[in-house]
Amino acid sequence: MSLRRRVVDWLEHRTGLESAVKNFLYEDIPASAGWHQVLGSVAVFLFLIQAFSGVLLAFNYAPTPGEAYNSLKYILTELTGGSLIRGLHHWGSSLMIVVVVLHMTQVFVWGAYKKPREATWMVGVGLLLITLAFGLTGYLLPWDNRAYWGTVVTTQIASNAPVLGPYLTRLLGSEGTVGAVTFARFFAMHVLLLPPITTLLIAIHVYLVRKHGVTPSPEDQGATKKFFPGQVFKDTVAIFISFVVLFVSAVTVKVPLERLADPTDTGYIPRPDWYFLFLFEILKYLEGPLELIGTTVLPALAIGALLFVPFIDRQAMRRWTQRTTALGVVLMAALGWTALTVAAIVTTPHSKTVGEVAPTEIKDWRQLSPEALAGLLYYRREQCSSCHNLAPGKKAVGPDLAIASVRRTPAWMIMHFKNAPGTVPGSAMPPVHLEDAQLMALASFLKSLTVNNVSQIESAPDDMVAGADIYQEYKCAVCHSVNGTGMAVGPPLNGLSLRQTRPWVEVQIRKPVKHKPDSLMPEYDLSPGEMNALVSYLMALPE
Amino acid sequence: MNQTVEADRRTFLLSVIYGLWALTSLMLAIPASIYLLWPPRPRKEDPWTEAGRLSELKLDNPSELVFRKNRVDGWKVSSEKTTAWAVKISEKEVIAFAPQCPHLGCAYHWNAAKHEFLCPCHASTFSIQGDVLTGPAPRALDRYKLKIEQDKLLVGPVHKPGENPA
Numbered sequence: 001m002s003l004r005r006r007v008v009d010w011l012e013h014r015t016g017l018e019s020a021v022k023n024f025l026y027e028d029i030p031a032s033a034g035w036h037q038v039l040g041s042v043a044v045f046l047f048l049i050q051a052f053s054g055v056l057l058a059f060n061y062a063p064t065p066g067e068a069y070n071s072l073k074y075i076l077t078e079l080t081g082g083s084l085i086r087g088l089h090h091w092g093s094s095l096m097i098v099v100v101v102l103h104m105t106q107v108f109v110w111g112a113y114k115k116p117r118e119a120t121w122m123v124g125v126g127l128l129l130i131t132l133a134f135g136l137t138g139y140l141l142p143w144d145n146r147a148y149w150g151t152v153v154t155t156q157i158a159s160n161a162p163v164l165g166p167y168l169t170r171l172l173g174s175e176g177t178v179g180a181v182t183f184a185r186f187f188a189m190h191v192l193l194l195p196p197i198t199t200l201l202i203a204i205h206v207y208l209v210r211k212h213g214v215t216p217s218p219e220d221q222g223a224t225k226k227f228f229p230g231q232v233f234k235d236t237v238a239i240f241i242s243f244v245v246l247f248v249s250a251v252t253v254k255v256p257l258e259r260l261a262d263p264t265d266t267g268y269i270p271r272p273d274w275y276f277l278f279l280f281e282i283l284k285y286l287e288g289p290l291e292l293i294g295t296t297v298l299p300a301l302a303i304g305a306l307l308f309v310p311f312i313d314r315q316a317m318r319r320w321t322q323r324t325t326a327l328g329v330v331l332m333a334a335l336g337w338t339a340l341t342v343a344a345i346v347t348t349p350h351s352k353t354v355g356e357v358a359p360t361e362i363k364d365w366r367q368l369s370p371e372a373l374a375g376l377l378y379y380r381r382e383q384c385s386s387c388h389n390l391a392p393g394k395k396a397v398g399p400d401l402a403i404a405s406v407r408r409t410p411a412w413m414i415m416h417f418k419n420a421p422g423t424v425p426g427s428a429m430p431p432v433h434l435e436d437a438q439l440m441a442l443a444s445f446l447k448s449l450t451v452n453n454v455s456q457i458e459s460a461p462d463d464m465v466a467g468a469d470i471y472q473e474y475k476c477a478v479c480h481s482v483n484g485t486g487m488a489v490g491p492p493l494n495g496l497s498l499r500q501t502r503p504w505v506e507v508q509i510r511k512p513v514k515h516k517p518d519s520l521m522p523e524y525d526l527s528p529g530e531m532n533a534l535v536s537y538l539m540a541l542p543e
Numbered sequence: 544m545n546q547t548v549e550a551d552r553r554t555f556l557l558s559v560i561y562g563l564w565a566l567t568s569l570m571l572a573i574p575a576s577i578y579l580l581w582p583p584r585p586r587k588e589d590p591w592t593e594a595g596r597l598s599e600l601k602l603d604n605p606s607e608l609v610f611r612k613n614r615v616d617g618w619k620v621s622s623e624k625t626t627a628w629a630v631k632i633s634e635k636e637v638i639a640f641a642p643q644c645p646h647l648g649c650a651y652h653w654n655a656a657k658h659e660f661l662c663p664c665h666a667s668t669f670s671i672q673g674d675v676l677t678g679p680a681p682r683a684l685d686r687y688k689l690k691i692e693q694d695k696l697l698v699g700p701v702h703k704p705g706e707n708p709a
Contacts, residue, residue, distance in 0.1 A: 049571075056575055060617070067618065074618035081578035229556040240563040247570060320644070386613065386620070430622055 025228035028214035032223075033231055036110070037214060038238035039103035044202060045239045046096040049246065050134070051195060053089040063187045065180050065426025068143040069260045070397070074102050078256060087250025092137055095246050095276045095350035105330055108309070110201035110320045112215035120208040125200050125307050135273055137190040140183060143426055148261030149270030151186070152178050157295045177263065179425035209386075218319050261426055262399070271348055278340035284347075334357055344381075363453050365460035366542045368445070369485040370477065374461055375445025378438050387429065391454040396430060401446055402454040410443035417442065441472060467537025470530050479521070482541060490521060495543035505535050569638040586615055591627075591690065591697040592625075594639070600631040604670065605653045605660070608639070610698065627687055627698055628660070630671055633650050639699045641674055660684065673704065690707065 001009075012018040045375070060079060062071040075082035087235070098156060106126065107113060113121035140151040155174035175182030216222075225231075262268075272280050279294070286294040313326070320326075364372060385398040405413070412423060417439050420429035432439065434475045457504065471477070475484035480493050496505065504515075509526065512519040575686055594610040604626050612625040627639040628651075642662075644651045649664035660669040667678030674683045688699035 052571065052575075056578060059579065062618065070618040076581070078579055078618075079585040080581040080584070081574045084574050085578050198548060229553060229560060233556040233560055236560045236563050243567050243570070383613075383622075427617075 001008045005098075012022040012515045025226075025232065027210065027213075028224040028228040029214045029227050030220045030223070031225050031233060032217040032220045032224070033214050035234055035238070036106055037231070038235050039099055039106055041237050042234040042242050043096065043099045043103055044206075046242065046246075047101055047198060047202065049088060049092050049243070050096065050173050051093060053085050054191065054195075057089055058084045060193065063141070063183070063191075065143050065183045065261070066289075066421060068141060068183070068426070069257075070428055073258060074254045083255070084250050087253070087255055088246060089255065090255040091246055091249040092523055093138060094274070095242065096131055097135065099242065100128055104128060106213075109323060109326055109496050110215060111313070111317055111323055111328060114317055115309045115314070116308070117208070117212050117215065120205060120212065121310050122307055123201055123208065125196065125303070127205060128306075129303065130198050130201065132275075134190065134194055135275065137186040137194070139273060140178075141190065142257060143183070143261050145256045145268055146256070146270070147270050148178060148263065150272055152184065153270050153272070153346045155182065160292065161296050162292065177425065183426070192202070205421055208252055215317075217512040218317055260397075263425060264420040270349060271344075274341065276488070277344040278337050280451075281344035281347075284344075284395065341455060363456060364449055364452075364542075365457045365464070366540060367483055368457065368468075369440045370468045370471040370482050370483070370537075372444040373460065374438075374443040375443070376457070377465040377469045378432075378434055378442045379445060380462075380465070382432055382434065384432075390449060390458050393453070402449040402451050405446040405449055408447075408450070410447055412442065413443035413446060414439045423528075433532055463533050464540055465537070467533040470526070470534040471537065474524055474534075493538055494541050496541055497539040498543065502535055502539060505538060509534070561623075566660075583617075589679060590699045593695050594625075594627055594698040595629065595696045596694050597631070597637065597658075597691055597696055600629055600637065600696075602631050602633075604632045604655075605671065606697070607642075607653075608698075625698075627686075629696065635691070637689055637691065637696060638673065639687040639689045639696070639698055641687060643685070644677070645682050645685060645703075646680040694707070 001170070008018055057075065060071060060075050060082070075086060075539060077168070088354045097281065107124070109120065136154060140147045142413040151174075155172050155178060157168065158172060158176070159169040161168055169175055173183075173185040222476075271277070279299070283291065283294045289359075362368060365376075368376075378388075384401075389396045390402050391426075392403060408416075413437070415429075416423040416429075417434070418433040419431060420427040432442070434442065471482070476493075479489035480486050480491065481488060484491050486492075500508075507514055507526050508521070509531065511523055512521040513523075574687075577582070582700045592610055595608040600606060608627045608629050610625055610627075611622045614623050626642045628642060630638045630640070632638060642650055644664065645669055646660040646662065646665055648666050649662050650708050651660050651662035651669070652665070653659075654661045654668075657668075658671065662678065662680070667680035667681075668676040669680070669684050670676055672683075673686065675681075675702050683704040685701050687701055687704050690697045690699070
């Protein structure tokens with residue numbers, strides 16, 4: 001006896017594996033079974049691909065709003081093969097929808113849901129809904145702008161559902177805002193709840209298919225053949241073709257990762273994944289009280305009709321070429337779906353960031369208030385630039401500040417510096433360790449930036465910026481004004497270089513009574529470095 | 544005759560089935576293995592952090608520098624508070640020791656009276672050069688790579704004594 005035979009026999013005695021596999025493979029199927037029945041197998045295969053690629057993604061993914069985006073970026077940019085794995089998962093979900101719908105269409109057209117296969121059909125409808133739920137929950141997980149705004153709409157729709165709305169909102173963790181709680185709920189559903197339910201339903205579905213046998217065609221008249229190898233060959237070829245399509249898409253079509261979710265980006269036009277676009281389009285036509293029809297009534301009716309198809313159509317089996325009504329329904333649905341999807345694509349403009357112009361006229365760092373200029377020092381010292389750009393340019397982790405700061409108030413910014421996730425849910429920005437006055441300066445600096453002046457302001461020399469910081473530290477603005485900010489107890493300091501020399505200014509700071517015995521100005525004992533920076537700054541002030 | 548045709552057909556079907564499944568498995572296994580096992584591409588981070596100023600150090604008088612250093616951990620870049628014991632041994636030469644005792648990682652300090660570093664946990668002492676004087680420490684103090692640009696002290700990664708700090 002060969003070694004292989006002995007191993008197989010040993011296993012067979014202890015587990016019954018061989019007879020189980022044989023039992024599975026040598027199942028009788030109708031003689032008419034063929035290429036049209038491969039789609040169920042392809043759907044199961046794609047589910048396994050989703051599980052496989054999903055687990056791989058989870059190996060390098062941090063499921064919190066703060067880190068999800070960065071970890072996905074890490075997968076895409078720093079791990080070899082990362083973008084392929086993500087591509088498989090992303091396009092796999094789309095392909096799965098396609099295959100599941102085609103599978104259903106085939107079953108529908110062939111009338112395979114008829115008695116005694118009603119339960120098989122209904123479990124299948126359940127699997128379709130779960131596939132859509134996978135898409136809906138997975139949509140949020142990249143936590144980019146697309147994910148965030150898409151989910152805002154989804155949860156909004158859920159909250160408008162009659163009676164159930166408030167409960168759904170609580171369940172989805174989207175009370176008030178889409179944030180950390182929503183994210184946790186969606187993640188838990190996507191990876192903990194839905195996969196085992198899917199597995200269970202697939203098991204029941206396959207069990208029922210086996211129990212009742214593959215649906216024969218009327219012309220079979222009882223003729224059968226074996227599942228293996230003929231049909232397995234067809235399944236395998238179909239699976240392989242679908243896999244190649246998926247693989248090639250994953251390699252060649254780049255999956256977009258937009259910028260980090262920005263809940264304040266009100267100019268963003270959210271849109272769902274392509275398979276939900278038809279619903280998105282329907283909602284456009286139904287406004288006000290009619291909206292409920294689109295968000296609740298129509299989907300509920302559609303699901304109900306789908307679920308009860310076997311009870312609506314109770315006629316005996318017929319050849320699919322004679323099922324004109326069924327074919328008509330499929331054709332209408334396909335046409336309607338295509339028209340709505342195309343309409344949605346054509347009529348929805350691509351979202352772009354709306355450019356805004358700040359009311360400031362500052363063109364030059366010399367025109368900044370000392371406070372704002374000192375803010376540049378803190379910007380440099382705290383190494384904000386390791387995550388942010390001032391001017392839009394090369395890619396950065398955080399927003400480009402010349403653009404982002406335009407729509408913020410200083411008060412918002414200070415809250416943001418102290419606790420970024422509190423103002424921007426999911427932000428990964430560490431707290432800025434500065435005193436309040438310095439945070440204020442930093443906010444004032446950012447507030448003065450515009451796209452036009454940013455490169456000029458950014459070029460301010462280090463010693464000038466340091467001088468502005470010393471000006472702030474010694475609270476010169478309590479008596480003096482620069483560029484229109486500060487008090488008028490002492491003379492304004494603009495144009496100082498036209499009136500006085502450097503040594504004069506130094507003496508004035510160190511010992512004012514030397515110039516004027518009754519001077520109110522206190523004496524400042526600055527270190528040579530501080531003195532140099534401060535005086536250089538003051539002498540550089542414009543007129 | 545008919546039987547051999549049937550057998551040939553069966554062999555063909557089986558080889559296609561096994562072949563395609565083997566190919567599919569390989570197309571999944573190879574990228575997955577690369578994804579899991581290949582080291583991540585290194586980020587272009589500046590390894591040097593400014594830790595202090597040369598002019599603020601006194602000769603033969605170790606002082607503790609406190610600075611913030613970026614630490615890259617996968618997708619996370621965190622800024623950590625870090626310290627170094629800096630010893631200026633000449634006007635142009637500075638040693639920066641990592642702040643943990645090489646024995647069990649306690650924080651040691653400079654004992655100015657005895658002119659030595661003392662670890663309070665197990666009483667290891669080190670000379671101003673970082674060499675072990677007494678106690679259980681297995682080796683001299685670890686050092687930071689260090690370079691001086693004008694007046695700035697730039698601190699790089701930690702290395703063990705004797706390792707090439709290039």
